[in-house]
Amino acid sequence: xxxxxxxxxxxxxxxxxxxxxxxxxxxxxxxxxxxxxxxxxxxxxxxxxxxxxxxxxxxxxxxxxxxxxxxxxxxxxxxxxxxxxxxxxxxxxxxxxxxxxxxxxxxxxxxxxxxxxxxxxxxxxxxxxxxxxxxxxxxxxxxxxxxxxxxxxxxxx
Amino acid sequence: xxxxxxxxxxxxxxxxxxxxxxxxxxxxxxxxxxxxxxxxxxxxxxxxxxxxxxxxxxxxxxxxxxxxxxxxxxxxxxxxxxxxxxxxxxxxxxxxxxxxxxxxxxxxxxxxxxxxxxxxxxxxxxxxxxxxxxxxxxxxxxxxxxxxxxxxxxxxxxxxxxxxxxxxxxxxxxxxxxxxxxxxxxxxxxxxxxxxxxxxxxxxxxxxxxxxxxxxxxxxxxxxxxxxxxxxxxxxxxxxxxxxxxxxxxxxxxxxxxxxxxxxxxxxxx
Numbered sequence: 001x002x003x004x005x006x007x008x009x010x011x012x013x014x015x016x017x018x019x020x021x022x023x024x025x026x027x028x029x030x031x032x033x034x035x036x037x038x039x040x041x042x043x044x045x046x047x048x049x050x051x052x053x054x055x056x057x058x059x060x061x062x063x064x065x066x067x068x069x070x071x072x073x074x075x076x077x078x079x080x081x082x083x084x085x086x087x088x089x090x091x092x093x094x095x096x097x098x099x100x101x102x103x104x105x106x107x108x109x110x111x112x113x114x115x116x117x118x119x120x121x122x123x124x125x126x127x128x129x130x131x132x133x134x135x136x137x138x139x140x141x142x143x144x145x146x147x148x149x150x151x152x153x154x155x156x157x
Numbered sequence: 158x159x160x161x162x163x164x165x166x167x168x169x170x171x172x173x174x175x176x177x178x179x180x181x182x183x184x185x186x187x188x189x190x191x192x193x194x195x196x197x198x199x200x201x202x203x204x205x206x207x208x209x210x211x212x213x214x215x216x217x218x219x220x221x222x223x224x225x226x227x228x229x230x231x232x233x234x235x236x237x238x239x240x241x242x243x244x245x246x247x248x249x250x251x252x253x254x255x256x257x258x259x260x261x262x263x264x265x266x267x268x269x270x271x272x273x274x275x276x277x278x279x280x281x282x283x284x285x286x287x288x289x290x291x292x293x294x295x296x297x298x299x300x301x302x303x304x305x306x307x308x309x310x311x312x313x314x315x316x317x318x319x320x321x322x323x324x325x326x327x328x329x330x331x332x333x334x335x336x337x338x339x340x341x342x343x344x345x346x347x348x349x350x351x352x353x354x355x356x357x358x359x360x361x362x363x364x365x366x367x368x369x370x371x372x373x374x375x376x377x378x379x380x381x382x383x384x385x386x387x388x389x390x391x392x393x394x395x396x397x398x399x400x401x402x403x404x405x406x407x408x409x410x411x412x413x414x415x416x417x418x419x420x421x422x423x424x425x426x427x
């Protein structure tokens with residue numbers, strides 16, 4: 001397990017946390033640890049308690065959904081530098097998708113309750129983190145909307 | 158103006174609704190020279206004529222290649238053509254991908270769906286002289302894994318030095334690649350905005366998003382080139398079907414510099 005000090009250096013290089021005050025990076029790092037997953041393993045399943053989120057350092061995680069008659073479908077894939085998991089931010093704190101490592105993954109995992117408590121104690125940190133997560137959500141929402149347009153489908157003639 | 162008869166000499170089914178046809182002049186004349194990104198008007202006799210980008214290698218010999226998606230009567234008839242049958246060909250028409258502008262820089266090709274076909278000659282042309290470029294990157298997005306074009310060839314191109322990244326809009330669990338919009342590949346490809354010359358082709362919505370994502374990362378609008386798609390009947394600026402703002406897509410396009418036309422992208426009546 002990496003020392004918190006090493007984790008704050010790691011997260012300082014990642015877009016979501018880049019530019020944060022050093023003291024805040026240390027606070028966030030205090031809720032984090034290193035982890036890893038074998039290819040094919042599921043770090044989380046739909047409906048599980050979402051008590052953490054991940055920052056991928058290497059590898060890729062697929063967000064999946066099972067649908068009757070269609071089987072397991074990949075909704076999105078996330079790779080190095082990307083955050084996996086927002087459900088830890090909002091009650092009832094449950095994962096909405098399955099997460100599958102499509103290749104060996106090395107990641108940082110953060111304790112959601114730990115970070116929420118620090119945000120409640122310091123609203124400046126909370127607001128800053130909320131802005132950064134909202135930006136990430138907006139980017140993903142916009143690309144998802146374009147995906148839903150099915151722009152590569154057959155045009156009407 | 159008069160279509161030249163070309164004989165179908167080979168066909169290859171790329172996806173469920175897309176074929177690549179190899180054509181040779183029925184007269185025995187040599188293959189017409191063309192620039193990457195140019196198109197021909199292909200005529201299925203008695204059915205109709207449609208603009209189709211040339212998808213073959215401009216630096217190699219061999220049949221004139223077009224990759225055609227069956228979406229209407231004329232394109233369906235062209236896709237159904239068998240070796241030995243004759244199609245009419247007019248062209249080549251239009252502008253080309255400005256590969257020379259990317260020399261000494263990173264050539265970033267962004268393709269969506271059938272949009273990879275007009276970019277294939279640019280990729281092949283660049284790979285034939287890869288030493289001229291700092292890096293050649295292909296970012297390709299498609300609807301689903303079974304609807305991706307040229308996948309066997311992309312593996313060969315990767316072996317030849319092409320930095321290939323592929324994504325799809327949706328997939329089953331047997332797909333080990335990316336799922337997401339083509340712009341989600343930008344970070345993985347580690348684009349260098351100030352070194353980038355980008356060439357984009359695909360559905361117009363995808364082009365708008367991809368161009369904006371390039372701009373957001375600091376790529377200059379003058380370094381982004383796109384291929385426009387418009388209805389076209391004559392390809393000779395006479396019918397007016399392909400007018401886009403002050404330009405004719407058949408003459409100034411299909412390949413245009415983004416900074417020359419970006420102000421028209423948000424206009425609904427253009």
